[in-house]
Amino acid sequence: MEMLIQLILDGLVNGMLYALVAVGLSLIWGVMDVINFAHGEFLMVAMYLSYWLGFLLNVDPLLSLVASGAFLFIVGALTYKLIISHTIGKSAMSALLATFGLSMVLKNVCLNRFSPNFRLLSDSWLTGKTMNLGGVLLPVPQLVTGIFALVVVAVVYVMVHRTRLGWAIQATAMDKEAAELMGINTEGIYVLVFGLGGACVGVAGGLMPSYMAVHPEVGTLFGLLAFVCVAMGGFGSIPGALLAALLIGLVESLCGFYIAPVFKYVAVFGLYLVVVMFRPKGFFGW
Amino acid sequence: MTDPILKVDNILTGYDGVPVIHGISLDINPGELVAIVGANGAGKTSTMRTIAGLMKPTAGSIHFNGEDISRLPAHMVLRRGISYVPEGRRLFSKLTVRENLVLGAYMEKDKHEIEGRIEELYRLFPVLESRSSQVAETLSGGEQQMLAIARGMMSKPRLLMLDEMSLGLMPALVEKMMDTIVQVNRNGVTILLVEQMVQEALEIAHRGYVLQTGRIVESGPAESLLDSEQVRKAYMGM
Amino acid sequence: VGFAGTTVLAGEKVIKIGTLFPLTGPCALAGQRCQASVATAAEVINNQYPDINVPLAAQKGILDGYRIELVHADHQGKPDVGKSEAERLFNQEGVYAIIGSYNSSVTKPASFVAERKKKIFMCGCSSSAALTKRKFKRFFRMAPTDETESMEFVEVTEWLNHAGNAGLETVGLIYENSEFGKHAADEGKKAAKAAGFKIVADVPFSPGATNLNSEVRTLKANDPDVIYGACLGGDYTLWVRTMKQMNWLPKVAMNYCTGYQDPVITKQLGPDANYFMGGTGYSPEFAELMPAVAAVEKIYKKKTNPSVPFDSDSIQEAVAMFVLAQAIEKAGTLDHEKVAQTLYANEWESPLSLGGKVAFAEGGQNIKAKSLITQLQGGAYKRVFPADLADTRPVFPMIPWGDR
Amino acid sequence: MALIEVRNLTMKFGSLVANDNVSFDIEPGTIVGLIGPNGAGKTTLFNCISGVYQPSAGSVRFDGRDITRLPAHRIARLGAVRTFQVVHPLKDMTVLDNVLVGAFLRESGTGRATAVARRCLEACHLGDMIDRPAGDLTIGGKKRLEMARALATGPKLLMLDEAMAGLTSTEVKDSVDLIRRIRADGITLLVVEHIMEAIMPIADKMVVLDGGSKIAEGPPEHIIDDERVIEAYFGQKFSKRIKARRK
Amino acid sequence: MQNMTIDKKDVFWCALVAVFALLPVVPGLITSTFTMHVLILILLFASMSQAWNILGGYCGQTSFGHSVFFGIGAYGAGMAVVTYELVPWPGVIIAAAVAAVVAVAISYPCFKLSGHYFAIATFAIVEIFNRLFMVWYWVGGALGLDYPLVDEGTLNFMWYESKNGYYYGALILFGIIFGVVRWIEKHRFGYYLRAVREGQETAESLGVDSTRIKLAAFGLSAFLTALCGGFYAQYNLRVDPPMVMSLEMAMKFVLITILGGIGTMAGPLLGAAVLIPLQEYTRALWGGLGGGVDLIVFGLLIVVVVIKQPMGIMGILRDLKKRFKRTSAKGGA
């Protein structure tokens, strides 16, 4: 019983991290119908930034997440301006191709500049702390990340669904030209959305070096899981992405323990197939 | 005579380098109701899209209130006071009727003002009020058309451009829409109308332009166009 | 179209040697170190280093003035790329032999190419035992295999039971589910079973994992006395960290030549890295056993970024280079057949090898290959087994997280 | 025997009843006009007959067979083909290719199918657009393309959903001629149209829907005088005009 | 006017046939095995992408899952040779059939999904298959299958020194797959495929059984892909899941086709003819530097091509053609 509680908490905490990574992707994907293949690499870049801030300037990840959020906002906005904007309205798949190229570039530029070495901040405020809740152990860094995830998800949700800007974002997502006719600066919305998507993953990456080693390949699997979260939740649905992420975390944790660890990702990807069999548009998709 | 509110001067536009508008000039005076008529593919929609800023003219200029707007993006054109209700409705399909209307007044920040406008439009289109929380996608064709017009009016434009407004409306509604347009026009909104229902359009318009393969072939007061032998034969099936 | 890339100056005699390592991709860290290691050896061979006490260091070049020229290639950790790069090195670059290629999965098809071209393939550290069971005639491997290392682990386990009265009975395995990890684990299981230990946990995981929670939970739930681990790089740190978070440790944890022996691991993990054990073929702490290495290592450190000392894997690649050069020198010819025969026929001085000697059995395995069991104590690799080479007693059982 | 028999057809979307117990017949070789206010349920009825929706209740018989629950493509194969009110061109294919897809229903050889397609395109006045991508057509063009495509399948029953909306009166006249010719070829038509000039002169029978229920059925002359229809659909002014025009 | 376009097309096809007629003599002209290697890969990847194109391009179902079928094909060959010590042929044929069956089986749940949901589902399937094969002992698990030294020749489909055998093998594969697609393009099936892509509802209203069409496309595409997989195993002498059944491999199918021009006959060939040499030559030039310079350059070039021409290389050609037409029209007027 205690084990079960432990596993569920493990799963939820991890799920929240996935949610934090996925929420930005969901925004970009939902609004622009663009598959950002470089999303995992955005995460990696953020982790490097946070690592270097910690390593060189002794800034704790809890503080550098602001910087990495801001930096990734810029990275996202630039990605849109320099690359994605050229593919809008052309072939649906070309953005995928371009971001694939970008992910390759980012990964290998980091490899080239920072060497393939894996790096870990071993003396941040959170490192190695665990919380003991009556025998159930919870790692503090992951827990803090989870809390940030909830906050970010809530903020993004409110922004999209309760503000004028959010209306504009939704309108742009549905019909770009019609949105322009309403006086919405859709180009600006796109830049903003890509920037925000970057910023979300920036916050995630900012926090992570206190418990995960940074290296050029670190973003890959997170990127994949983020794709699955977004699709399982339904494109553009932020609560959907959160729910999916939590579910993925849970399935990973429970299946990893009760069946076998090698099958944990099989279960996660299988979960997606099961979900879309019953709900072909994800949990909350249109 | 006052200066025209909209002055389109010899514009050229096309798709992918293939020109479809070969030098069109229009003058629209404040308070006028002007109709553009023409056959299928004549370039009516393209002209309107160019004025609205969705397409850029390759030559020529467009002045609104004396300001050159031919290079402005669509959202800036709207801010100048030109609202375009596009062909094919282009509603925000997953949003409700009400939400579509609110977005129509995106440039307006005052909540009360927005409420007021919605009330006003609900009076004009009572069906919309009864469907106010239905998702736009599931409205019938005619309901969608009404919503599109209402949404276009939410921004309180000075110039309202309506493209094929009567498309798919039942006769009783076409009639009513025409009345509504006249009403809106009387309230001081300048209107530019594109219509296939040539007779109905010219009946309510002050002036008209006849478009053929990207050129203006005839223009003048609506009555004289209605009487024109050529127009009657080519577009009114008589 | 030739991509010769190098021009042979008139009168200069050059032997081109190809290096084939994963310079990008998940194993890039190890691959780049291996490449630097070969480059170090080539530099020592090509120039005169009278103060370096390694064969061929004191003279300039080999075979009366031949210089070794390296042609580097990157296989990205992919067998298909490795195979085609090996072909390119031989056909296009015209290399004499290839040294590589870290991942056993790549070494297999790449050395296949060499074998059927009747060219020599020198393998430093790929550890799959299968490599040298193929009866190839021109394939030579310097490092001990996972098989020997596994037997060593079992030996240590038994020794701890014997000498320390440890009462170790159960064994658990955690390994990345790749060619390497799976192979190592299979060998480990085989050896442990043969010695009568009970395998209570067998936990493969996908490399590059986002977390190892279920993996460590499974270990913890089965609570094996001993763990044999095969985790690389980031996964190793994640594994250790996760065990700490879950506040669990086995009594003994032994690791194949992997994340454990990475020279920067103690920097990354700090004191958390302590009390883990593993097989080690070289570590700077072995200076007294292998006095000749220090001078070579100085060059190596200049070639790595960030600058690191040799580790057990990378140093084997330098050994491969040295042994090949020695064989060429001894054979007095560049004829592949003769050089291969010479390689088999002799026992080679190898100050960079823990055993000090290199000699090949049929199939190309270095039968003098050795590794020690070390334990990280206070951030240093202490030798704990075999007894005659040990400098410290193992801390045993591992000190629980709470008491550190 | 009627070509199509709609019996007690009901279609509900949640609480909204889009078609309420609708029944009517279509005799072979006739043109039936289906009219009614916007939102009356005409398109929904089309969707139920053509298999896009599964009706909540009731049945449809076509050519003596019950087709109520058949999938859309089976119904098309049986010979009941429809056009869409909201045009659905196959955008990235050329105009000819669009029609070819229809033509392949009865002709498996590319050559003969092409001949059929060209004929249908000529008939619909799209002969000079055949190599253009369908996405480039104007709304009117797309409507005619829908028609050509449906025609190319060699249907027994052709169901047109506002195929003439967006055409000028002169163009409407052309289309009316075309519809007459189609009927002359022995094809039965069910036509939804708001343009009365188009439908009144050619329809053998009109069916009027309002709020999902059938409110009138009969020859056009009777329908024009039907008070309920005038009230719900034509409007006073319009019906005056159309009567005047008839005289 | 009509005659003219047909004439032009004929010229184009004659030129193409001439090029293909020359292909078989290529080995006689090229001495560098590396160039041969690049040519073989071009032919192979063009064939793979063309097979993908049937489903992804013509039918509009973007699959990130084709490495599953590719992998099954590779395992067919690999297991025939390594596990059962036979010649590869029966393995490849059986595997291709299995791939088609698997495709049909997984497409049933997947075809309910549209657009990106389908794409992500296929990609989930790759990850699942990959991980299952990693632990499936019978097929070699994580250890993979390594080819033994067998005799050279067509029977074993194995050559050591010369690449000519592989070259002709790839050429035949290329011929088969391009021939199949060429046939499809001109026949009913091809039109139906495109109709389903452009609008499923419309297609159904015209009597097209879209589910069956998609199933057929998926099955055929998988079958042909598996053939390519078998070739790849024979060529690389090893099979393991990360090599043949990875998302990365699946991406190649997609990338090459998009880069060349999706849903077009020539697209996959153009894409492969650009992407493969780019990949191989940048690696040959800069791979050894170790900093991933080749991959940075490769990635940047992809980005630049997309920015310059989002419709792929076919788009570039189309632009050129348009420009050419315009100038010639001006000249004529």
Ligand SMILES: Nc1ncnc2c1ncn2[C@@H]1O[C@H](COP(=O)(O)OP(=O)(O)OP(=O)(O)O)[C@@H](O)[C@H]1O
């Ligand atoms: N997206 C497009 N791409 C290429 N050509 C187009 C496009 N849209 C319209 N055209 C062409 O431009 C010309 C003018 O079209 P436009 O839509 O302005 O005509 P219209 O007068 O509005 O016709 P309709 O009454 O049918 O709406 C037509 O010949 C049409 O084929």
Ligand SMILES: Nc1ncnc2c1ncn2[C@@H]1O[C@H](COP(=O)(O)OP(=O)(O)OP(=O)(O)O)[C@@H](O)[C@H]1O
């Ligand atoms: N999928 C749906 N979900 C919910 N309501 C729907 C759906 N489709 C149609 N409706 C509703 O059913 C009613 C009938 O719609 P339908 O499209 O059949 O009308 P119509 O007679 O074709 O009108 P028009 O002449 O304007 O095209 C409308 O009120 C519409 O809002």
Ligand SMILES: CC(C)C[C@H](N)C(=O)O
């Ligand atoms: C630890 C390494 C020397 C083993 C290597 N990864 C292999 O595949 O054999």
Ligand SMILES: [Mg+2]
């Ligand atoms: Mg128009």
Ligand SMILES: [Mg+2]
């Ligand atoms: Mg309708």
